[in-house]
Amino acid sequence: xxxxxxxxxxxxxxxxxxxxxxxxxxxxxxxxxxxxxxxxxxxxxxxxxxxxxxxxxxxxxxxxxxxxxxxxxxxxxxxxxxxxxxxxxxxxxxxxxxxxxxxxxxxxxxxxxxxxxxxxxxxxxxxxxxxxxxxxxxxxxxxxxxxxxxxxxxxxxxxxxxxxxxxxxxxxxxxxxxxxxxxxxxxxxxxxxxxxxxxxxxxxxxxxxxxxxxx
Amino acid sequence: xxxxxxxxxxxxxxxxxxxxxxxxxxxxxxxxxxxxxxxxxxxxxxxxxxxxxxxxxxxxxxxxxxxxxxxxxxxxxxxx
Numbered sequence: 001x002x003x004x005x006x007x008x009x010x011x012x013x014x015x016x017x018x019x020x021x022x023x024x025x026x027x028x029x030x031x032x033x034x035x036x037x038x039x040x041x042x043x044x045x046x047x048x049x050x051x052x053x054x055x056x057x058x059x060x061x062x063x064x065x066x067x068x069x070x071x072x073x074x075x076x077x078x079x080x081x082x083x084x085x086x087x088x089x090x091x092x093x094x095x096x097x098x099x100x101x102x103x104x105x106x107x108x109x110x111x112x113x114x115x116x117x118x119x120x121x122x123x124x125x126x127x128x129x130x131x132x133x134x135x136x137x138x139x140x141x142x143x144x145x146x147x148x149x150x151x152x153x154x155x156x157x158x159x160x161x162x163x164x165x166x167x168x169x170x171x172x173x174x175x176x177x178x179x180x181x182x183x184x185x186x187x188x189x190x191x192x193x194x195x196x197x198x199x200x201x202x203x204x205x206x207x208x209x210x211x212x213x214x215x
Numbered sequence: 216x217x218x219x220x221x222x223x224x225x226x227x228x229x230x231x232x233x234x235x236x237x238x239x240x241x242x243x244x245x246x247x248x249x250x251x252x253x254x255x256x257x258x259x260x261x262x263x264x265x266x267x268x269x270x271x272x273x274x275x276x277x278x279x280x281x282x283x284x285x286x287x288x289x290x291x292x293x294x295x
Contacts, residue, residue: 058256059281066278095281102283105232148229148284174230 003082003215005030006043008073008089010064015050015086015197022200026213035067045082045215046073048089050141050195060103060144061091070096082215083189084127087142090181090191099182099191100157101149107174111143117168118180118194125164125183127190127212135168136208138194140180145193147175147182160185165192217262218292219271223280224255231255255285 005023007016009032016032023030033040040046053064064070070092077083077098085093093099106112120134149157154177157163165181173193181192196209225231231253238252258279260271271289280287 058279062278062281094283100283102281104229104284107230107232109232109236146230150283 002029003044004042005213005215006033006040006046007031008033008035008046008048008069010035010051010053010067010092012053012055013049013051013088015088015195018195018197019047019049019086022197022209022213025201026210028213033069035064035069037069038072040069040072040076043076043081045084046076048073048083048085048092049197050087050089053088053092056088056144059091059095061088061093061095064088064092065095065097074098077184077189080186080188082126084212085189085191086195086197087140087145087193090193091144093189093191098189099184100153101147101176101182103144103193104146104148105144106142106146106172112145112172113139113141114172115139116172116180116194118165119168120164121166122161122164122183124161124185124187125181125190126187127183127215128164129214130211134211136165136194136196136211137199137206138196138209139198140172140194142173142193145173145175146171147177147179147193149176157182164190165194217264217266219260219262219266220290220292221258221260221271221275221279222255222288222290223258223275223285224253224287226284226286229284 118136166178171178183190196212199206200209233254234252
């Protein structure tokens with residue numbers, strides 16, 4: 001049966017239509033999920049899109065992590081449901097403790113919007129089926145993408161092969177260990193700072209992002 | 216009413232880019248005696264009389280601070 005995707009919408013999300021476009025272009029079925037919904041049982045996979053949920057007040061993603069829908073997302077993830085957080089979505093997943101670590105301000109205190117080269121460093125993540133070592137060129141677009149965690153957590157991520165994506169040319173935002181994306185130990189929950197939905201249709205000559213929407 | 220002031224700052228070892236930039240600017244102003252600047256958040260809570268310090272700690276642990284990157288200090292405000 002075809003995967004049915006739910007795209008979460010928080011007040012301040014602004015990439016949900018890009019994600020919808022990417023999924024539809026790939027022939028996927030998708031619906032939006034409002035942040036107040038409590039029943040998400042009709043979906044097989046959930047995507048938390050980029051943006052500035054709840055204005056990113058307090059910390060990026062901190063308020064969204066307590067939105068009514070997030071309890072259902074946690075239960076969905078615990079049951080093995082596929083969850084991907086892109087940019088602000090990644091920040092929400094860390095704030096909700098579905099992924100470890102945190103995302104703080106870019107080292108140079110500058111908003112960065114540019115294409116970056118990425119390397120797939122793990123095959124643990126259910127969202128990506130390419131071979132380890134595969135390369136992608138995908139844009140980042142963020143002010144707080146500097147991944148950080150304590151040494152114990154980093155060792156744990158490395159040991160269990162949870163560092164899914166690394167920046168190939170050293171992290172432009174200062175992220176620890178050049179981390180661009182991580183997954184949970186089970187591999188069903190995935191967070192990344194780059195925006196694959198923006199380069200999934202090949203309109204600009206690059207369709208590298210399509211690999212992220214093939215569950 | 217009970218009031219609490221909460222100070223949230225970057226944990227030791229967590230880079231505080233805003234503090235580092237302000238520190239550099241102060242040094243440019245020849246205020247080189249200022250050795251370190253840390254920039255954090257100041258949060259004021261107004262609570263009803265039943266509020267315990269433990270309630271405020273819960274608010275900090277769950278939402279107001281992120282224990283992965285931040286420390287917090289709670290300061291009960293006396294009424295006088």
